[in-house]
Amino acid sequence: MIALDELLGRVRELDRRELAQWVENRWVLPEERGGAWLFHEVDVARVELILEIRHEFAIDDEALPLVLGLLDQVYGLRRQLRRLCDALASQPSEVQEAIRRALPPTR
Amino acid sequence: MATETPYQILGVKPAATADEIRKAYRKLAKQLHPDLNPGKPEAEARFKSVSAAYDLLSDPDKRARYDRGEIDETGAERPRYSYRPHAEGAEGWRYQPQGEMDLSDLEDLFAAYGSAGRGRRGSAGAGFEGFRARGPDRSFTMTVDFADAAKGDKKRLSLSPDEWLDVTIPAGIEDGQVLRLRGKGSPGFGGGEAGDALIEVHVAPHPLFKRDGNDVRIELPVSLGEAVLGGRIPVPTVTGPVTMTIPKGSDTGTVLRLRGKGIQRRANPGDQYVTLMVVIGQPTDPELAEFVEKWASSHSFDPRREMPS
Helix, strand or coil, X not given: CEEHHHHHHHCCCCCHHHHHHHHHCCCCCCEEECCEEEECHHHXXXXXXXXXXXXXXXXXXXXXXXXXXXXXXXXXXXXXXXXXXXXXXXXXXXXXXXXXXXXXCCC | CCCCCHHHHHCCCCCCCHHHHHHHHHHHHHHHCHHHXXXXXXXXXXXXXXXXXXXXXXXXXXXXXXXXXXXXXXXXXXXXXXXXXXXXXXXXXXXXXXXCCCCCCHHHHHHHHCCCHHHHHCCCCHHHCCCCECCCCXXXXXXXXXXXXXXXXXXXXXXXXXXXXXXXXXXXXXXXXXXXXXXCCCXXXXXXXXXXXXXXXXXXXXXXXXXXXXXXXXXXXXXXXXXXXXXXXXXXXXXXXXXXXXXXXXXXXXXXXXXXXXXXXXXXXXXEEEEEEEEXXXXXXXXXXXXXXXXXXXXXXXXXXXCCC
């Protein structure tokens, strides 16, 4: 977990004012502690993601919330799917086999 | 910031075939060859970058790695961050959309997908009876203050308005350490034992305290008078402020030890090391200037004598 200045040092393309706007837009959700922002690794990766989406894929600030929203949904679903898989993996092999048989073919 | 891509340097499209790339390179190389452009350094520089670009793009392996972003235009490995492991890791829930269905409740899941959940005791689910299985683990993250991490603490982690975990933070926990609370994960199936709760603990950085193994270090500003004449001054520690004696004749960089005031491990607590930083305070004070002038005229001292020149 790092403070704002360390983040700005680590991600050179990042602009302080721009980041403040992203936090206000709730695109990045740093933890607030003692009146200062603290960035978790997931926040740092998200900042890099936003920079990449904007610069390399030329997505503007109008379309960015849509892209982030869709990504968050996909990752949310993947997290849930992983939980479901973990639960399935902890089942006895007979149960796993029964679920496998009950899965309809995909096409 | 925007450097030219090797495709732009050669003037070809990123989808260009190997043949097109070779033709583009030959044409440019002919125009820019140093032998044909004597005394034109810009042509030579251009020739070099064209050669480098062709070097990268003519090697199918390197070109593929460049296209995937694994190497940069000079062929150097590019460190790739990736959002996915973070999004799917323990911290990813922070960006999970609100109102996501809760998998812990299978009825919700069945409802979300319109499956006939009730049928699970029928033919398809007949194998369920009589099986026991351990419940899955659940992962959480929490952040604690530097001082709480140093001396240990009890924290309540709320999972929802009416569900929480009481977490004992062991003294000296490191940033990113994972605590396992046995049996606090999801319930088991068919009477099986519950899974564990895995709590990744983050330690917030502190403006004064820095951790050094089992010890804590801080820099403490002192006045010129305190440094020269000594004195007793309050110092913050992870367990609260204490009074420390500054010996007469201290200096910037003098390190004092407060025994047992570091990381509060029960068996062998660490120490706090205090590095003094002399602060003049009012360097423009005329009385001070007058005194220092008189003093310096009879005391020669070069603080930089040991600096390598």
